[in-house]
Amino acid sequence: MLLLCLDSSAVASAALVTGAGEVLGSFASPDTRSHAEVLAPAVRELLTGHGVAGGDLDAVLVGTGPGPFTGLRAGIATARALAFAWDVPLHGLMSLEALAQDAAEDARAAGHEEFLVLTDARRKEVYWARFVLAPDGPRLVAGPGVAAAERLPGLPAYGRGAGIWADHLARPVPAFAAAQPTASSLGLAAARRTVRGEALPADTAPLYLRESDAKVPGPRKKALA
Template identity: 40%
Template sequence: MLLLALDTATPAVTVALHDGERVLAAADPVDARRHGELLLPGIDGVLRAASRSLDALTGIVVGTGPGPYTGLRVGLATAQAIGAARELPVHGLCTLDGIAWATGRDEPFVVATDARRKEVYWARYADARTRESGPAVDRPQDIAGRVAGVPAVGAGAVLYAGVFTGLLGEGRPLHASAAALAALAAEKLAAGEALPAPLPRYLRRPDAQVPKNYKVVTPPLSAAPVRRADGG
């Protein structure tokens, strides 16, 4: 087994290579505005660091969010493109599940990431491997009664620490980790579990919208005249 894992659903542009037993190499730069610029160099970097090539891969794992539309689609499109080019299976895992796995906790807790628009993406876990509810997107004040005092991690919990009052270890891990995502996927695959398809969890409509009452300022194209081949 040789899995390439990547996730761009949070500000981290994270990539890792996992051989089924351990992480061989990983890169985790954090830059919310450069997912497209950093992802491919990150993939190349971990392959070089592990002295492996794309030809050696047996599968790809990609974080499916939830996350902002623009960043999330970079990872998903890249994973699908590599998978199609190399005829590799592409598996999807919830980004929040990867963050949860990285905690190693065996007691209940909450993961929350920044969803912008003064909202958070969040989910509740029984332990590092078991999601009890979510993912969902909400305004922190709307879920205050459900998360107050509950152990919490993630950048969203840090941002709204007044609501997530059970903040753990300064909220770490803050962002997605491809190394954790790969380790979780490797365990599930080794156990014979079928992993989900790599479908995005947007949870809400994208920020960019077609303007309403859009005014057309160019004249409609007229159909070109059609002639028969015999000149008629």
Template identity: 40%
Template sequence: MLLLAIDTATPAVTAGVVELDTRSAPRLLAEQIVVDARAHGELLTPLISSALRAAGHRLADVDAIVCGVGPGPFTGLRVGMVTAAALGDALERPVYPVCSLDAVRAACGADPSAASEPEASPAGVSAPAGPLLVVSDARRRELYWARYDADGSRTHGPEVAAADVLAERLDELDVTAVAGPKAGDAAERLGLPVRAATGPTPIGLALAAAEAVAARRDPAPFVPLYLRRPDAVAPGAPKRVSPR
């Protein structure tokens, strides 16, 4: 099966084409990742087209779409999800939602040989030796985070918290390392070694969705993981400017 993988839950704009075979590990055919927190809308569609060309395929060849649903900021996350939903509707293909932190964890355990070229390995790491904490930037000096057992099962989160608050829970969480696009910044404050400092990758997204896709299950509800209420609120009643 040919998967189109998309994620815009972090400052990175990610698109890739992955071949999924139930008899072997997913194989990365092409990926395009550009880090620009202000250009998700401008970059995503061209990156999808570029990845498909590099993989030698067209949109019509895609069997399913996998999309990261966060947690992430409102604007960037919506770009990826709306694009995935529109493509799925136009192509009549299923769209599988994946927690973006799950995709990071999945890539940490990926076999580098799953990539089409050695330098294209999704994370360049082996499976974590113990429980792992995955974090990404929630802005406002906070982190989106989730905790995973050694077998990759998510046991806590996703949640949002300040790094200092998260540090106070480390004894409870009992993790051995940190991963994710904010791993480098978080490692010093949390006192944990960095396992991988990458964001969601096409291979990670494909791995996180592989079981559901291979079984041709109906996709789960396509719902964004915002974790915060929006800053924008409905305006109140207008102020009276004339006497009653």
């Protein structure tokens, strides 16, 4: 199986990942303001560099967040458009599973049976999910959610959200203080699921978790006579 993976829940990223869990190529931009501009060229370069046409893919996989409105929409819209144009299946996976994939080896070495992964939700909050470390990898047991860091349980906490709010958490993991979800790790999480015999979700609805700051203007008020 060959997956084109996209994630824009934090940084804009793309990757080619096999069903055996091999990352053939990847791209990640540190700029969180240019997701729409960089994703399509990155995909083109990845495919061209590996001699892959869109129709050769077995599926497109996209991270569904949680994340901010503008960035998250860019990745999901790109994934939907490419899957439609190439007539290949489209799958969605919660972006925090990518962080859990990255954290699992460290958590196992440290003897952590459960852990949190956190990304920055702004407004003095974090996006969070809680995982238990099973023999075949991390499994989601709670979340995703959005909350102030001090309201979360005192478990080891991985990810940039934990780095930003380390002083408000019981057990932040410093080595992962800058870690963000990436398309390559999302693809590895998907490969782990398929090895377990689990089908990849077809739902690509974005996980915004809270309302947008943008509001539809109300009716114009009449001027007083």
